[in-house]
Amino acid sequence: MLVRALTALCLSMPCAALAAEHGDAGMIVLPDAAAATYQPGPPDLPKGTQVSAVSGDPAKPGAFVLRVKFPANTVIAPHTHSKPETLTILSGSIYHAHGKTLDKSAGKILKTGGFVYLPEAMPHSLWTTDEPVELQVNGTGPFGLQYVNPADDPSRAAR
Numbered sequence: 001m002l003v004r005a006l007t008a009l010c011l012s013m014p015c016a017a018l019a020a021e022h023g024d025a026g027m028i029v030l031p032d033a034a035a036a037t038y039q040p041g042p043p044d045l046p047k048g049t050q051v052s053a054v055s056g057d058p059a060k061p062g063a064f065v066l067r068v069k070f071p072a073n074t075v076i077a078p079h080t081h082s083k084p085e086t087l088t089i090l091s092g093s094i095y096h097a098h099g100k101t102l103d104k105s106a107g108k109i110l111k112t113g114g115f116v117y118l119p120e121a122m123p124h125s126l127w128t129t130d131e132p133v134e135l136q137v138n139g140t141g142p143f144g145l146q147y148v149n150p151a152d153d154p155s156r157a158a159r
Contacts, residue, residue, distance in 0.1 A: 028055050033090070033134075036067050043155035044145060046074045054136075058143040066137045070094065076126040077152035078102055081118065082144040085137055089114040092133035098124050100148045123148055 030036060041049030048071040056064030067090065070076070078100050087096075087110070095107035096116055100123045107127070110116060118124060147153045 030054060038067070038069060041068070044147075044153050046070065046076060046154050048074065056141070058139065058141045060141050063138070063140055064143065067134060068137060069132060069134045070126075070128050071132050072128050072130055074128045075102070078123050078125045078148040079152075080121045080123050080146050080148070081139070082120065082142065082146070083140050084120050085118050085139040085143070087116045087118070088136045088138070090134040090136055092128070092131045094133040094135065095127050095129070096124060098122065102127075 036052040036054060038050040038052045041051045045051075045068075050069040052067040054065040054067055056062055058064045058066065089110050089112050091112055093109055093111045093114075095104065095109055097103055097107040099106065102125045104127065107125075150156070
């Protein structure tokens with residue numbers, strides 16, 4: 001589901017890379033954070049999520065870079081991904097925990113500059129508290145998200 005939603009997102013929005021400088025051999029340069037163009041996130045991410053496709057297409061084979069903004073008091077329920085991913089915190093903070101259930105007591109805070117590598121199919125959850133977060137997701141496609149409990153998928157609820 002996420003792959004289809006991100007593909008639609010990438011095709012419907014001017015990719016941040018289009019606003020950036022292009023160099024030789026497909027190089028992409030984002031001169032600053034303001035050059036990233038955000039759109040509403042796909043329906044299987046919590047309401048209020050914003051996504052910027054910086055480079056590549058997560059639905060296709062190959063490397064991609066996304067920037068994602070989650071508002072304060074957002075929970076991304078336990079889920080897995082079809083490929084490894086890295087998360088780098090650009091601003092704000094977010095909590096991260098491994099496991100198939102949401103256990104906020106086991107969460108570790110990731111602040112600006114924080115980083116986490118997640119192997120393929122590792123169940124984890126994320127949540128913000130009183131501040132929003134902006135993070136960068138790097139990975140290879142085709143990339144997908146699967147909730148451990150399908151009922152946690154926000155696309156199942158009315159938006």
